[in-house]
Amino acid sequence: MNPPVATAFFFYLLAATMIIGGILVITRKNAVHSALALITALLAQAALYLMLYAPFVAGVQIILYAGGIMVLFLFVIMLISIERNMKERQFNKQWLVGIVAAAALGALFVTVYTKTSRGVSLFIEGRMSYGESQNTQMIANLLFDRHAGMYMFAFEIASLLLLVAIIGAVVMAKKRI
């Protein structure tokens, strides 16, 4: 099988899209602009999942995240009127402490990720098999199979969590309980 072509170009293009989208999310005054930048970042992340040979997770990301959660965000932004908020101050009083804390965490990440043991990098990969045709079937095996799957209980708990979230969201948003 042939390895994929132009991997570095697409990776850096998608990574730049995600980082620029993230910066636009946290710095825009208008919440609708932030939501659109986040949708761009989520779609770029779905493409990165495709590069990592995870087509099912990429599909779930587009359908659920970009198509469900962000649409919910846009509906709520439409319902609450934030024009008055757009004229006010946008950043906290403790914005400097926040940036210092994030910079400290970034320094920790840099220290961990550049540490090598005797010149060898941390994650040495074996021989990659490029198959992705059985991806959905194998995820279904892990989730639902009685003998080989171990995530059946977590799946049921996740559906219970969704039920609780639906009831909670309806109760929180009602006018009179």
Next chain:
Amino acid sequence: MAYCSEKAMNTLLHISTLHYLVLGAALFLLGIIGVLTRRNVVIVLMSIELILNAVNLNLVAFSRYWQSIHGASALHGQVFAIFVITDAAAEAAVGLGILIAFFRNKETVNVDEVNLLKW
């Protein structure tokens, strides 16, 4: 480019697991800056979604790394990523419900005006 060493160019051009982890870490930092710095509740919630996406990228990158070691069926990271997406949907729904209730009471969406319990 004579000033870049061969090893550095090789590390930059050959995309490994480490590249995805560094990208995930950068997104995580952007999300944390958004949560700690902004006053608008909606943008804080969207920064939390950025953080969860960074975690998902880490999980799927490690799932690909495990596939290279344990064979093509070691997809635990991807299953975990699906559960994290489900969790993010539930949390976003409840968070936005709270936001609507909060806006109905105080007519503002700034987090630092929620200070009734402050001493």
